[in-house]
Amino acid sequence: MSAVALQLRSGYLAHWPQKPHLGGLPFQVIEIELTRPDRLVFPEDLAQLRLPGGIDPRLGVVLSGRAPIWLYGWLVHECHFTRWVACYDPRLGAVVVSSHSPDVQVGEIIPWVQGRPGKAYGPLTRTELAAAVMVVGPPDSGKSRLARALFESLLPQAPNVYLQRAHWDGEGNWTLDLPPEEAKILKHRYRGRLTPDFFSFHAQAILALRQQKSLVIVDVGGKVDPHKQPILEACSHYLLVSRDPAAIPLWHEFCRDRGNLRCVAVLHTGPCPEDLPRDPNQLELCWDPGSPLPAELVRVVRGLVGSAG
Helix, strand or coil: CCCEEEEEEEEEECCCCCCHHHCCEEEEEEEEEECCCCCCCCHHHHHHCCCCCCCCCCCEEEEECCCCHHHHHHHHHHCCCCCEEEEEECCCEEEEEEECCCCCCCCCEECCECCCCCCCCECCCCCCCECEEEEECCCCCCHHHHHHHHHHHHCCCCCCEEEEECCCCCCCHHHHCCCHHHHHHHHHHHCCCCCCCHHHHHHHHHHHHHCCCCEEEEECCCCCCHHHHHHHHHCCEEEEEECCHHHHHHHHHHHHHHCCCEEEEEEECCCCCCCCCCECCEEEEECCCCCCCCHHHHHHHHCCCCCEC
16 A cells, blocks of 8 residues: 555635736645555655646646655656646645746745645635644753654644644754754754744744644744744643743743643653642643653643644
8 A cells, every 4th residue: 555645636716816817726736645554654655656647737736735845846846747836835825836827926825725635625714723732841841852742642643733843943853863962963053043023924824724723733942932922822722841840830921821821731851749739620740751752641632633722
């Protein structure tokens, strides 16, 4: 069985506000599905992969679905015979990356929204927002590792969850797979800096994701910062991860009191307190970042999947 399934569907944009002269814009959608239970795909799978039949070269193509960048590169190349090619980013829309048409230019964003898999494609009609969980806490507490582990734990049963990295420290899933010293060097090389648009951009991205995904996990870095207010306003819950018990009240004040977010759980990643609070309304656990996630935490977060935030 192939690790990748490609399905051809039809799409239609009734109105493009920036280009009213076009009228409607018909196109095709190639929907990418990773079929293994663990959602893994390997480069050697490309050798057997073929485009779905019936692609109309007179129309453009939108590529949509979770897949590694090299698979998208293969698809863009293989679809070069079509009118134009765009890659769907749920935070933005369909970003045009190749075009043979004077009407659709490279770098333009087609304001189209993906429907649920197997459903109709078209304008966004969903009004409720899925939950968005901020993973917060002081530096070096294991937040990025937890966010990734939580995402991967949920993915087999909830393939429509999304992990949004809303910080500029150069760390991503790939750094967690590298030896510590190499990861440290590359994090320093790719580290960005705060700009006036940074958090507002990610806040809008989170709101767009909440309209389309079943759950959004947001990694926002390790500092209490008033510049993060747009992120607070875009989220619904927070998960506090701390190696320092003394830092926990500050994060509660920032997320719960200032942001009006609901606390999912508190995870201690330093020495486990002897008198761990037992609050029926708030899960509080100890966790070693090198060990599997507590099943109780995964269960609680899974309960947020598909719920309105």
